[in-house]
Amino acid sequence: MIRIAPISEVEPQAVEHLLDRAFGTDRHERTAYRIRQGMPAIPRLSFAALENGALVGTIQCWPILFDGDDGQDVPMVMLGPVAVEPARQRDGIGRDLMLYALNAAVASGEAGALMLIGDPEYYGRFFGFTADRTAGWRAPGPVEQRRLLAMGDSVPDGAGMLAPRTVALA
Ligand SMILES: CC(C)(COP(=O)(O)OP(=O)(O)OC[C@H]1O[C@@H](n2cnc3c(N)ncnc32)[C@H](O)[C@@H]1OP(=O)(O)O)[C@@H](O)C(=O)NCCC(=O)NCCS
Numbered sequence: 001m002i003r004i005a006p007i008s009e010v011e012p013q014a015v016e017h018l019l020d021r022a023f024g025t026d027r028h029e030r031t032a033y034r035i036r037q038g039m040p041a042i043p044r045l046s047f048a049a050l051e052n053g054a055l056v057g058t059i060q061c062w063p064i065l066f067d068g069d070d071g072q073d074v075p076m077v078m079l080g081p082v083a084v085e086p087a088r089q090r091d092g093i094g095r096d097l098m099l100y101a102l103n104a105a106v107a108s109g110e111a112g113a114l115m116l117i118g119d120p121e122y123y124g125r126f127f128g129f130t131a132d133r134t135a136g137w138r139a140p141g142p143v144e145q146r147r148l149l150a151m152g153d154s155v156p157d158g159a160g161m162l163a164p165r166t167v168a169l170a
Pocket residue numbers: 022023080081082083084085088089090091092093094095096117118119121122
């Protein structure tokens with residue numbers, strides 16, 4: 001049976017090893033890592049999936065900022081990485097983790113401007129993320145525009161740069 005717990009229940013090293021297995025050890029070069037560089041994950045929006053006590057999945061969320069070219073800064077939450085142990089993929093664990101984090105974001109009032117970099121075939125189909133508003137967005141690294149996804153009533157739709165939010169959420 002899968003239990004979803006706060007990520008603080010597991011060793012940080014175990015999370016890092018799972019991420020290496022799911023994404024490869026070169027994952028730190030990814031643009032998503034640059035967008036939230038130097039920021040701690042948001043503890044109340046970061047979870048572990050445990051199966052009989054063993055870590056089989058994780059999701060972490062990060063405080064970022066949309067630095068609008070019009071001078072308007074929009075605080076946003078970046079979801080991911082979502083990672084499931086390769087041997088346990090396609091069994092609903094990724095979906096459970098995403099829904100858990102999304103519900104937590106709603107409960108804490110942080111679901112107004114969510115974004116992630118990922119496959120629209122997964123994040124659109126199951127959760128409703130779209131690239132409809134992200135055409136003008138820039139990131140500190142290469143990103144396929146179709147994979148720059150967002151959801152929420154306060155998602156900015158102008159031009160601007162994604163960056164770490166240096167004043168973390170309380
Ligand atoms: C992507 C990932 C988180 C999905 O979690 P999961 O537990 O394996 O998947 P789920 O059981 O929640 O969902 C399975 C469904 O999603 C589909 N799916 C999974 N990954 C997909 C992708 N990248 N694109 C399109 N569909 C995908 C499956 O085909 C399956 O569809 P079906 O029910 O019609 O057969 C997981 O496979 C993983 O860790 N992958 C490697 C790391 C990664 O790419 N993370 C996401 C980027 S942030």
